[in-house]
Amino acid sequence: MDETQAGVLNTIEDLVGSIKHKPGALLPILHSIQDHFGYIPDPAIGVIASHLRCTEADVHGVISFYHYFRSQKPGRYVIEVCRAEACQAQGGREFEQYVRDKLNIGFDQTTPSQDISLKAVYCLGNCATGPSIRVGDDIKGRMNPAKFDRLVDELTTFKLELK
Ligand code: FES
Structure with missing residues (x-):
């Protein structure tokens, strides 16, 4: 705002x-x-x-x-990446590394374009289909680099309005 x-x-x-x-x-x-x-x-x-x-x-x-509270203005989109055990057992660690490398930021940071902030979360209730992330109200499972690349392209190219 x-x-x-x-x-x-x-x-x-x-x-x-x-x-x-x-x-x-x-x-x-x-x-x-x-x-x-x-x-x-x-x-x-x-x-x-x-x-x-x-x-x-x-x-x-x-x-x-409280990790929930932010002192910095977040990017246009906040991508929450699950770091809890069930997701880690399904490749979450490697996926998380990919996400950080792709965006070139760490958790609680925002891309220089102000498009995307990354946040670590510990279970999104989507454990059976990890690795899981949430963007807006949308929880996405079975994440992998290709799906993440598509998501970032969609967000940054089309500036989607999220719920
Ligand atoms: S452990 Fe990742 S959604 Fe539950």
């Missing part, structure tokens, strides 16, 4: 203000901010700390503890 700096701050203030009175508000606030922006923008840290009367280090600590 493209917003001006003032707009970003206003939105963060609104989101924090609407949730801060709930018990255990920090996690719901972080979820709500990430749902809105796709990540937790830096200015959110100070706003949250001030509303919840805690330190910015406290907020940082929670964000970095």
Whole structure:
């Protein structure tokens, strides 16, 4: 979402203000901010700390503890690659290496074109047909280099809208 700096701050203030009175508000606030922006923008840290009367280090600590939260704006597409055992037993390690080599990035990184971010996940509930990945809401099984190449071509060439 493209917003001006003032707009970003206003939105963060609104989101924090609407949730801060709930018990255990920090996690719901972080979820709500990430749902809105796709990540937790830096200015959110100070706003949250001030509303919840805690330190910015406290907020940082929670964000970095949970892998789910992102501090950097993700690429247009986030590809989640399963690294759990069942997928590894079906060639997941080699596939994962191929993915990183092909995109020339590691997990939690984004291609220079800002098209694709990579994220490691640990089971997508698709264990019987690994290696598995998820793009948007779509879980894809029996992945291999050729299928991955096609997927990347489709995403980067046609800029598909994903659910
Ligand atoms: S282990 Fe990969 S989907 Fe379950």
